Amino acid sequence: MDAMTSFSYIYIVTICVGLLSAEAEITVSGQVGSTAVLPCELQRVGTEIQHIRWITESETVFERLGEESYQAEGYEDRVDVPEEELHKRSCSLVLHNLPLTDAGVYTSYQTVRRSKSSASVKTKRDLISRVKLSVQEKPPEKRTEIPTDDAGMKCPHPPIMVLSLISCLLLQFFFA
Template sequence: YSQSVSAQVGSTAVLPCDWRHLSIQTPHVEWSIGREIVFKRLGKESFQGKGYEGRVDVPEEELLKGNCSLVLKKVKATDKALYSSYMGEENTKTLVHAVKLFFR
């Protein structure tokens, strides 16, 4: 299901995601907008998409607890989009959540 999160420019937004209901062996998370990867993490290894460097994270300790929420800092007007989170390996990715970020 999808939900909306409102944010203000310059603030920090948290895009919700919880994967505890999934039977996944490896907590591998990927957040994307369409085909553009915003952030992905597998253990200590993480990747931040172009334009999101230093602004996005899914903390490793949270991910291990089942929380795959994306923390997006210093929100920009151009961040307004529909974000999708996926869990699992590349070829067997499962859509967990779709979150629309909008501005009040």
């Protein structure tokens, strides 16, 4: 086997392993104005304060470190990872009142502090999940049409027609 063939096999195996080890991307969809929950489950929960970060390609959308939280501009009062859910291993991001601009890929990370010795503390950012959010327009509301006759004139509903007819007959009876 020559060097080029050997290199080709290594390259193909590397691509295959990379594809197999890639984090699966979950898809979630919602309509404009609705609420979406981007799923996330912690692999490990320690005694330390949980540090969760949700990002898109362009910005950090939400970050929680214990009771403290950060919401990016445009996401204020619309996003949260409830602290009480973290104790149940859920780090799902809740997005309220979805606009079309929320669509995109969201990635969650857990920052873990690792202590090698009493003198050195290192932090590591572990990928938890990737979620693709799609947001659709609300379907147009169905309008109830008023029945029209062949000439395109609007016809009143039958009970209104009957009441109108009775009123006319009574008026003629009393004034005739």
